Amino acid sequence: MSGWEDIRAAIRARIEARDWVPGALIPNEADLAAEYGVARATVNRALRDLAEGGLLERRRRAGTRVALAQVRRAVLAIPVIRREVEAAGKAHAFRLLERVEAAPPPVLALRMGVAPGARLLRLETLHLADGRAFALEARWLNPMAVPGPLPDFTQVTVNEWLVETVPYATGEIEFLAEPASTREAAVLGCKEGAALFVTERGTRTEAASVTFVRLAHAPGYRMRSVL
Amino acid sequence: MSGWEDIRAAIRARIEARDWVPGALIPNEADLAAEYGVARATVNRALRDLAEGGLLERRRRAGTRVALAQVRRAVLAIPVIRREVEAAGKAHAFRLLERVEAAPPPVLALRMGVAPGARLLRLETLHLADGRAFALEARWLNPMAVPGPLPDFTQVTVNEWLVETVPYATGEIEFLAEPASTREAAVLGCKEGAALFVTERGTRTEAASVTFVRLAHAPGYRMRSVL
DNA sequence: ATCGCAAATATGTATATACATAATGGGCGA
DNA sequence: TCGCCCATTATGTATATACATATTTGCGAT
Numbered sequence: 001m002s003g004w005e006d007i008r009a010a011i012r013a014r015i016e017a018r019d020w021v022p023g024a025l026i027p028n029e030a031d032l033a034a035e036y037g038v039a040r041a042t043v044n045r046a047l048r049d050l051a052e053g054g055l056l057e058r059r060r061r062a063g064t065r066v067a068l069a070q071v072r073r074a075v076l077a078i079p080v081i082r083r084e085v086e087a088a089g090k091a092h093a094f095r096l097l098e099r100v101e102a103a104p105p106p107v108l109a110l111r112m113g114v115a116p117g118a119r120l121l122r123l124e125t126l127h128l129a130d131g132r133a134f135a136l137e138a139r140w141l142n143p144m145a146v147p148g149p150l151p152d153f154t155q156v157t158v159n160e161w162l163v164e165t166v167p168y169a170t171g172e173i174e175f176l177a178e179p180a181s182t183r184e185a186a187v188l189g190c191k192e193g194a195a196l197f198v199t200e201r202g203t204r205t206e207a208a209s210v211t212f213v214r215l216a217h218a219p220g221y222r223m224r225s226v227l
Numbered sequence: 228m229s230g231w232e233d234i235r236a237a238i239r240a241r242i243e244a245r246d247w248v249p250g251a252l253i254p255n256e257a258d259l260a261a262e263y264g265v266a267r268a269t270v271n272r273a274l275r276d277l278a279e280g281g282l283l284e285r286r287r288r289a290g291t292r293v294a295l296a297q298v299r300r301a302v303l304a305i306p307v308i309r310r311e312v313e314a315a316g317k318a319h320a321f322r323l324l325e326r327v328e329a330a331p332p333p334v335l336a337l338r339m340g341v342a343p344g345a346r347l348l349r350l351e352t353l354h355l356a357d358g359r360a361f362a363l364e365a366r367w368l369n370p371m372a373v374p375g376p377l378p379d380f381t382q383v384t385v386n387e388w389l390v391e392t393v394p395y396a397t398g399e400i401e402f403l404a405e406p407a408s409t410r411e412a413a414v415l416g417c418k419e420g421a422a423l424f425v426t427e428r429g430t431r432t433e434a435a436s437v438t439f440v441r442l443a444h445a446p447g448y449r450m451r452s453v454l
Numbered sequence: 455a456t457c458g459c460a461a462a463t464a465t466g467t468a469t470a471t472a473c474a475t476a477a478t479g480g481g482c483g484a
Numbered sequence: 485t486c487g488c489c490c491a492t493t494a495t496g497t498a499t500a501t502a503c504a505t506a507t508t509t510g511c512g513a514t
Binding site (some may be wrong): 016022075077078082101119163164169170172173175176178179193195196198201203206219221222224227 | 243249281298299300301302303304305306307310349390391396397398399400401403404405406420421422423424425428430432433444446448449450451452453454
Binding site (some may be wrong): 002003004024040041042045059060061062150 | 478
């Protein structure tokens with residue numbers, strides 16, 4: 001009883017009961033601590049957590065109020081494809097379709113922050129779930145940004161090799177819908193122009209851009225999250 | 228110097244430098260605290276934060292190790308549409324296209340957890356950004372789950388009314404790509420079958436399912452997040 | 455050798471205290 | 485009256501301490 005999660009639940013309940021309406025100031029930490037008979041640090045933990053979830057807005061001196069902005073935050077778990085496929089109870093396999101050295105298109109060079117003429121490695125991998133096309137991965141890899149020699153990527157996916165080799169790069173991820181190109185349709189086994197769920201991800205270390213991936217999922221793919 | 232964010236940065240740096248490789252155990256909190264000359268609580272805060280981000284895995288007694296699973300977590304901010312449009316520097320407007328009472332299709336009744344024959348309110352709203360179609364919102368609303376009378380929704384969007392009225396319901400959200408239906412194509416001004424980015428969201432209070440929304444975004448929409 | 459129990463240990467949480475920091479808002483002076 | 489400065493105040497963080505809890509590990513009995 002009266003751990004910080006209980007305090008959090010109690011406060012959330014009062015918000016949901018419209019005890020405190022959106023925009024309203026709630027009591028300060030010291031008062032809440034006294035009311036619930038816990039230390040201020042415990043209330044702080046609870047309120048901080050609710051604020052991280054977007055329910056509260058906190059500002060020093062100004063106090064804590066129920067969020068008016070209503071920006072919900074959802075946490076997306078983004079696993080490597082193998083795990084995603086296996087989590088669905090299917091067997092993962094992949095085929096390396098292409099591996100060439102080439103200069104990226106200018107737009108991409110700009111986005112990755114590499115010189116326009118830089119030689120990058122272009123890799124194309126088809127991921128399979130129980131033998132059926134799951135997603136087509138089109139990747140540009142910057143060999144300068146990874147330590148040591150590159151494997152040939154027929155035994156291990158680029159993704160899994162990267163998370164072992166450049167473990168914790170930062171980056172950004174985008175989600176969009178696009179019609180299947182001729183090539184994507186052929187490889188994924190759908191009609192040209194079919195609506196595909198696409199994720200584009202760029203990752204970089206402090207020093208340099210490491211990789212850019214476009215992942216076109218076979219039709220029917222859904223990404224889900226709890227609020 | 229040596230606030231918890233500095234400790235976090237120092238530890239993240241050591242992970243990125245492969246000082247501790249994925250899967251390896253890192254020193255315990257007490258040792259790290261001694262090493263950095265801070266209290267254990269400070270190290271705990273830093274490690275807890277890194278674990279929330281998916282970089283570390285922690286288990287009592289077993290210690291803290293660099294995550295091997297590599298499930299990256301991205302936080303998505305999900306604003307109400309008005310804010311999303313305005314954040315892009317455009318003017319938001321909307322038109323209520325339909326408002327009827329009807330029984331939801333059986334699949335949806337199941338998903339929302341309402342009786343198969345229940346009368347729900349079906350609302351269709353077109354959202355505009357600078358006068359151009361931005362997204363088509365198809366919503367089922369459970370009148371039993373909201374307190375008081377319903378407005379007519381011509382002056383305020385359902386979404387904004389809901390976040391004022393049932394502020395902090397929980398729920399789940401899904402993202403997918405689908406071809407535009409005839410109706411969606413007509414309303415959004417795109418070709419039938421065009422690839423649309425669709426979000427489906429269900430929200431519920433403790434007591435009952437409140438609403439289910441399908442939001443079909445006009446072609447070109449992207450959702451982005453940082454890793 | 456195997457099972458089960460107990461000791462050891464790392465993280466998780468709670469507490470009181472202290473000080474830091476960011477806004478607010480009132481008072482004072484021009 | 486206007487504008488600046490400082491006291492006030494709520495949150496943010498750091499610390500030492502204590503105890504809770506989940507696992508592991510090893511010891512001892514069968």
